[in-house]
Amino acid sequence: MHRILSRYRRLLEPVVRGPLGIVVTVGVFLAAAGIGSMAGVALAANWVLVSGLYCLANFWCCRETHCVVTGSGWTALALVAFVLVAIPGGAPGWLRVEVLALAYLVVLAAGYAFEGVVAVRTVRHFLGAGNDGAEAR
Numbered sequence: 001m002h003r004i005l006s007r008y009r010r011l012l013e014p015v016v017r018g019p020l021g022i023v024v025t026v027g028v029f030l031a032a033a034g035i036g037s038m039a040g041v042a043l044a045a046n047w048v049l050v051s052g053l054y055c056l057a058n059f060w061c062c063r064e065t066h067c068v069v070t071g072s073g074w075t076a077l078a079l080v081a082f083v084l085v086a087i088p089g090g091a092p093g094w095l096r097v098e099v100l101a102l103a104y105l106v107v108l109a110a111g112y113a114f115e116g117v118v119a120v121r122t123v124r125h126f127l128g129a130g131n132d133g134a135e136a137r
Helices: 002-017 019-033 039-060 065-085 097-122
Strands: none
Touching: 002 019, 002 039, 019 039, 019 097, 039 065, 039 097, 065 097
């Protein structure tokens, strides 16, 4: 399982992390907003799911603290969005790409806030005994 998750993480890392990750994320949300309606929400939810699954895999492999929050938060957010989009008769009126993007940013901020709290208390940015995250790179 570790090998599969490591491979998945390495495959996605260039487009999920760092400056390119920001560009891709903004691009996906802008494209989704341009599409509009539930198709746009579904496109954005797909990216949120990819990001969430990447963070869960990253947490499994290297225990980066923020990934426990972003991975679980984004994955749950995407699944809720998919369920709401699939509601027969139409999704709630408040469900828009902008709402999903805002929720994405809230989860991101919560993840890094949690990492900051853990780092202040433990002087580490990683959870788990003896794991300094070196294997992540």
